[in-house]
Amino acid sequence: MxxxxxxxxxxxxxxxxxxxxxxxxxxxxxxxxxxxxxxxxxxxxxxxxxxxxxxxxxxxxxxxxxxxxxxxxxxxxxxxFASEPGWGLMIGRFFRRGLLLMDFDEHRYHRLILQQAFTADQLRGYLAQMQPMVRQRIAELPVGDGIRIHHELKKLTLDIALESFLGLKISRAEADRVNKAFIDCVQACLALIRYDVPGTRWSRGLAGRRELEEFLRRHLPAKRAARTPDLFSTLCHLNSEEGHGLTDDEIIDHLIFVLMAAHDTSTITLATMTYYLARHPEWQERARAQSRELPATITYDTLPDHTLLDRIMKESLRLNPxxxxxxxxxxxxxxxxxxxxxxxxxxxxxxxxxxxxxxxxxxxxxxxxxxxxxxxxx
Ligand code: HEM
Incomplete structure (x- = not known):
């Protein structure tokens, strides 16, 4: 070489x-x-x-x-170093104007606004909201050989995103359409052919982005009208230090990015944890024993007590970030x-x-x- x-x-x-x-x-x-x-x-x-x-x-x-x-x-x-021209080349077409695709003063301005949606109290609320759904869906996971766990967990994290982050009760068919639009956007970011040629990943990604924008725009007026504990409504009612809120377009762009950033990373992390736990049953036993000793309902304040799951998660992130x-x-x-x-x-x-x-x-x-x-x- x-x-x-x-x-x-x-x-x-x-x-x-x-x-x-x-x-x-x-x-x-x-x-x-x-x-x-x-x-x-x-x-x-x-x-x-x-x-x-x-x-x-x-x-x-x-x-x-x-x-x-x-x-x-x-x-x-x-x-x-700037992030937008860096990440933008790979993900910008589908996740433009997300926080990661902003720099310097503009990044700081939007980050300070968005941080209000991630205070300890907000996180407590999201956790309480998502827990019943996680419990039910984990119990319903298929068992046996040949299960595509990444696929199953992706459905779960996307559904959590729809319910807890967006606070929307929508039909299964619509949820599937939105989930597919997200998946198409994420896959398009890695496309080799980066032109709108029908039948390509890129073209499916562009259609996905349009679908997501239309979907969120349809629900925006109701979210602006009433305050609910989900991220969508929170973004609709946030203000900067100077008292400016986010525009409709900004809310949509932030939501599409945050939902992608949250669900794709969490799915990979959970799938990797599952893989290593399957390979190391002794760790399954240790983590299960600790979880059984702790209260069945997990709260924001008792999360740190799950020290073994925490170690397993960190190790999975180290091996497969x-x-x-x-x-x-x-x-x-x-x-x-x-x-x-x-x-x-x-x-x-x-x-x-x-x-x-x-x-x-x-x-x-x-x-x-x-x-x-x-x-x-x-
Ligand atoms: C295990 C799960 C996660 C991992 C490994 C992860 C990893 C990362 C990394 C490495 C970055 C920085 C990228 C860079 O600077 O180039 C980032 C940024 C970001 N992530 Fe995550 N993330 C995870 C979960 C989440 C969740 C759950 C959310 C939202 C609820 C989220 C929202 C964001 C946002 C908004 C940014 C941009 C921050 C900024 O530019 O200031 N992430 N993530």
Whole structure:
């Protein structure tokens, strides 16, 4: 593999150039698809904690993979990285004007408004609302071989989103249509053909986005008229510090993004937890024993008592993070960890790489939730 330089740092800057490759080898592509953590580990061996590669969709793409590089991108202290041009390329067509697709002052403005929908009291309300449904639907989950658990959990999280986040009682047929529209939007984000060609994922995604917008717009007047404890109604009645509320379009854009961000990540997390619990029945037993000792009704304040489920969740997120990378674009010449990043460079920080770093974790390939116990606190 021939090493190249992304760009020469300005003379006298003291910065180092980033090394990497243009087109990935077929072996790298295979690794990236089947075991991205191995592909990243291999690049770290070759180029260190930061490297670049060529992506057909994104052009030259820098990947900070060490803890410091990821932190630099996430904290963005110099405001040199923007999220919208980063994530926008992948998800912008379907999730435009969502919070993750805003930057700087506008991001802060909307985040402060949205935060009012996620106070401890609001979270208490959402939990109380969703609990009976979760209990009933878990009891109804099919048992036996050949169950597509990801598919089952996706139905569950989407239905929770409709009922608890939107506070809507709609027919099964309409709920299925809305759920399909969400799934089509999410799948379209990864489409290879990114034109409105009938029959393609992209085209289904565009139709899905239209369907979601129409659906939410239909219910907006009722939500504006009466205050109910769900997220939809809460967004309709939020105000900024200056007393401005969100417009109809802003509410719809935020809801479509938040519902996607909430249900897709939660589904992947639950499916991964289920997978590891199936592979490790001893952990099923430990978690079940603890849950049986605790009150059957879970409240916001008793959630932290479920320490074993918490460890299992953290370990599942470590091994299979639903969002493995943070996608940004440099909006000015900048640096990460002393390496030169020219303006316009696309940067995807890879926390996933840290999750498998043997310098940070004991036996990182092993499912070992106790690494998150207070005693070990890895
Ligand atoms: C295990 C579940 C979840 C995981 C792993 C997860 C992961 C993430 C990550 C990594 C980001 C940052 C992406 C970036 O900076 O590039 C993010 C942003 C976001 N997530 Fe989640 N998330 C989860 C659940 C949720 C839920 C339940 C909600 C809503 C109820 C939600 C709403 C959001 C929003 C609104 C943002 C954008 C925040 C901002 O830009 O200020 N997420 N999520």
């Amino acid at each position: 021939r090493s190249r330089v992304l760009a020469q740092p300005p003379a006298g800057s003291g910065l180092k150039p980033i090394h990497g490759t243009y087109l990935p080898t077929p072996r790298e592509v295979l690794w990236a698809l089947r075991a991205p953590e191995k592909a990243i580990a291999r690049r770290r061996e070759l180029f260190g904690d930061i490297s670049f590669m060529y992506s057909p969709l994104e052009g030259k793409l820098v990947n900070p993979a060490g803890p410091d590089g990821c932190a630099a991108v996430a904290l963005n202290k110099d405001k040199a 639903p969002v493995p990378g943070l996608v940004r674009q440099a909006i000015e010449d900048t640096e990460i960890d002393g390496y030169f990043i020219p303006k316009g460079t696309r940067v995807t920080a890879m926390p996933l790489a840290n999750h498998y770093n043997p310098d940070l974790w004991t036996a990182p390939e092993t499912f070992d939730p106790d690494r998150f116990s207070d005693e070990r606190a890895e």
